[in-house]
Amino acid sequence: MEKEVSLFLQAQRGLFLVILIVLGLLFFAALVRAVKGPRVADRLVAVNMIGTMVMVMIAILSLYWQEEYLLDICLIYAMASFLAVIVLSKVYIGIYEEQHSEEEKGTKPDSRKEDKGV
Amino acid sequence: MSVWEWIRLLLGGALLLCGLLIFLIEMYGVFRLKYVLNRMHAAALGDTLGITCSMAGLMLLSGFHFSTLKMAMVVLFLWLTSPVSSHLLARLEAGTNEELGEHCEIYEELKVLEAELQEQRETSMQSETFDEEEKE
Numbered sequence: 001m002e003k004e005v006s007l008f009l010q011a012q013r014g015l016f017l018v019i020l021i022v023l024g025l026l027f028f029a030a031l032v033r034a035v036k037g038p039r040v041a042d043r044l045v046a047v048n049m050i051g052t053m054v055m056v057m058i059a060i061l062s063l064y065w066q067e068e069y070l071l072d073i074c075l076i077y078a079m080a081s082f083l084a085v086i087v088l089s090k091v092y093i094g095i096y097e098e099q100h101s102e103e104e105k106g107t108k109p110d111s112r113k114e115d116k117g118v
Numbered sequence: 119m120s121v122w123e124w125i126r127l128l129l130g131g132a133l134l135l136c137g138l139l140i141f142l143i144e145m146y147g148v149f150r151l152k153y154v155l156n157r158m159h160a161a162a163l164g165d166t167l168g169i170t171c172s173m174a175g176l177m178l179l180s181g182f183h184f185s186t187l188k189m190a191m192v193v194l195f196l197w198l199t200s201p202v203s204s205h206l207l208a209r210l211e212a213g214t215n216e217e218l219g220e221h222c223e224i225y226e227e228l229k230v231l232e233a234e235l236q237e238q239r240e241t242s243m244q245s246e247t248f249d250e251e252e253k254e
Contacts, residue, residue, distance in 0.1 A: 008123055012179065015131050019138055029145050041154040041211040045161045048203060049148070052164050052196070053141065056172045059189060060134075063180055071188040078195050085203040089210040096214040 016064045023057050040092050044085055051081030126178055133175030140168040153221045154211050158204055165200035169193060 027050060034046035055074050062070030140163060147160025173189045180186060211218075218224060225231040 008120070008127065012127060015127075015134070019134055022138055023141070026141055026145050029149070033148055037154075039154055039211065039215070041207050042157065044207055044210070045148070045154065045158055048207075049144065049161050049164060052169055055192060055196075056137065056141075056169060059173065059176050059192070062185070063176060068183070068185045071185050071192075074192055075188060075195070078192055078199075082195075082199040082203060086206060089203075089206045093210055093213055 013064065016060050020057060020060055020064075023053055023060075027053055027057075041089075044088055047088075048081065048085050051077070051084075055081075130175045130178035133171050133178065135175075137168050137170075137172030137175060140164060140171060144168060155208060155222065158207060162200060162204055165196055165204075169196055 030046050030049045030053065034043045034050070037043045037046060055078055058070055058074040058077060062068060062074070144160055144164040147163070148157050151157045151160060170193050173193045177186045177189050180189075215221075
């Protein structure tokens with residue numbers, strides 16, 4: 001009986017380890033998208049995906065280490081990543097509008113047009 | 119008893135692997151599609167279905183605790199917030215891209231689009247009635 005329980009735990013831990021490794025690889029793929037992404041929205045979408053994957057990773061780790069408090073961190077992480085996307089997109093919309101109002105005034109017509117990423 | 123434990127492990131593991139597969143599909147879609155507004159479509163897959171499958175598997179594996187409720191809270195929170203952040207990202211892209219017309223059709227006024235849709239509907243209705251007349 002003792003041996004069977006340990007085998008069960010071993011199977012569970014092996015499954016978690018495999019899933020964690022694959023999620024780590026996907027994490028780096030999303031990071032590549034965030035670096036490559038030609039526009040700001042691309043990068044923000046990649047950051048959003050990374051956030052979702054990290055949430056699953058934290059939840060798996062909380063079962064792997066049998067530490068329940070990690071799930072609280074998972075909840076807070078969800079809120080923080082949502083807030084990050086909201087704030088960053090608002091900030092970029094604000095930057096764009098500011099640049100456009102400057103262009104209309106004619107103060108800096110050409111220097112700002114070069115960074116197309118924004 | 120231990121048989122039930124093994125069945126639970128198998129079911130939970132299958133759900134977890136299903137979630138992982140959805141994350142893989144999401145990443146494939148994000149690298150395959152060409153434009154942000156298309157990529158967002160693939161990226162929203164993991165936010166809703168991917169994390170739901172994974173968390174359902176983890177809930178099965180962890181058993182019924184208070185922690186199960188926390189996992190459900192995470193899923194519920196993502197269901198509520200993912201559409202909001204997607205909407206804001208789409209607005210950012212549509213508002214700041216000056217060459218948006220190269221990627222998709224833009225209607226300056228909503229009336230034009232509505233008129234076009236109405237026209238399409240009428241022509242399809244006409245063709246349907248035409249087909250029925252032919253059958254008779």
